Amino acid sequence: MIQVNQTQIPEKDILAEMQYHPAPSQREAMLxxxxxLIIAELLRQRAKTLGLDIDNDGAATSQDDFLEKLLAQEVEIPTASQQECEQYYRLNSNRFASSPLLEVSHILLAAAPDDDKARVEAKTLAEQLISQLQQGAKLAELARQYSACPSKETGGSLGQISRGQTVPEFERQLFSAEPGLLPQGIESRYGFHVVFVARKVPGNLLPFSAVQQKIAEYLNEKVRRKAVAQYIHTLIVEAEIAGYDFKLSGSPLMQ
Structure with missing residues (x-):
C-alpha cells in the first residue's frame, strides 16, 4: 500500500495505470x-492547497489546465535569450545545414548478418576488388559480375544520394568520405560494399534568422522540462511517502 501525505494509492489503480507505461518487465512497469500516480497525487495536493480548481473527488477539472496554473504560480521558467540561441547555433551548425549530395557507385557483396562465414568471405572479396580497382579495373564491369544490388544493371551507379536515403551504418561512413575509391569496404546489414564517390557537393548552412524560432522553442522546452523536474523533486522531498522509495526505484528525479 502506498500513501502520499496520508492519502492512499490503491494497488488496483497502479495495475490500471500500467497500460500507459510499457517496460521490459512487469516490475519496472509497476514502478x-x-x-x-505519486507525482500526480502530489501535484493535486499542492494545487488544492493553493486553491486551484479541483473537483470533489480530488481530481483536477482539467489536469492540463490546473497543471499549467500550478507551474505558472510555483515555477519560474526562464526563456532563451537571442545570445543563447546564437551560441547554440554556432556550436551545432551541422544540425542546420542541408544534406551533402553524393554521386555514388558501389558493388554489394551480399552476406546475411548472422552468417559469419559469408561475411568474412564478403570482406575478403571486397579487399580483392578494391585492389583490382586501384590497379585500373572498371567498377562498372566488376559490379555487373559481382554485385547483388539491382544497381549492377547500371554499372553499380546509385545516382545522387542525400542523407536519409540509405541505412544508417552505411550512411555514417559514406558521408564522411571524400571523393574517390574508398580504401576499405563498408559493412552494412546487407554485407560489404565497395564504394566509389564520384562527386560530393557540401550542404548549405541555413541562416540563423531561418532557424532562430525553432532553436528558441527547443531551448525553452529543454529548460521547462528541467524546471518542472526540479519542482517535482522538491515536492517529493518534502512529502511523507510510505510504501515507495524513489531512490531505490532509480528515478532520474532523485539523481
Missing part, C-alpha cells in the same frame, strides 16, 4: 506506474 513507473506507481511513480506516475
Amino acid at each position: 513507473k506506474s506507481a511513480e506516475a
Whole structure:
C-alpha cells in the first residue's frame, strides 16, 4: 500500500495505470506506474492547497489546465535569450545545414548478418576488388559480375544520394568520405560494399534568422522540462511517502 501525505494509492489503480507505461518487465512497469500516480497525487495536493480548481473527488477539472496554473504560480521558467540561441547555433551548425549530395557507385557483396562465414568471405572479396580497382579495373564491369544490388544493371551507379536515403551504418561512413575509391569496404546489414564517390557537393548552412524560432522553442522546452523536474523533486522531498522509495526505484528525479 502506498500513501502520499496520508492519502492512499490503491494497488488496483497502479495495475490500471500500467497500460500507459510499457517496460521490459512487469516490475519496472509497476514502478513507473506507481511513480506516475505519486507525482500526480502530489501535484493535486499542492494545487488544492493553493486553491486551484479541483473537483470533489480530488481530481483536477482539467489536469492540463490546473497543471499549467500550478507551474505558472510555483515555477519560474526562464526563456532563451537571442545570445543563447546564437551560441547554440554556432556550436551545432551541422544540425542546420542541408544534406551533402553524393554521386555514388558501389558493388554489394551480399552476406546475411548472422552468417559469419559469408561475411568474412564478403570482406575478403571486397579487399580483392578494391585492389583490382586501384590497379585500373572498371567498377562498372566488376559490379555487373559481382554485385547483388539491382544497381549492377547500371554499372553499380546509385545516382545522387542525400542523407536519409540509405541505412544508417552505411550512411555514417559514406558521408564522411571524400571523393574517390574508398580504401576499405563498408559493412552494412546487407554485407560489404565497395564504394566509389564520384562527386560530393557540401550542404548549405541555413541562416540563423531561418532557424532562430525553432532553436528558441527547443531551448525553452529543454529548460521547462528541467524546471518542472526540479519542482517535482522538491515536492517529493518534502512529502511523507510510505510504501515507495524513489531512490531505490532509480528515478532520474532523485539523481
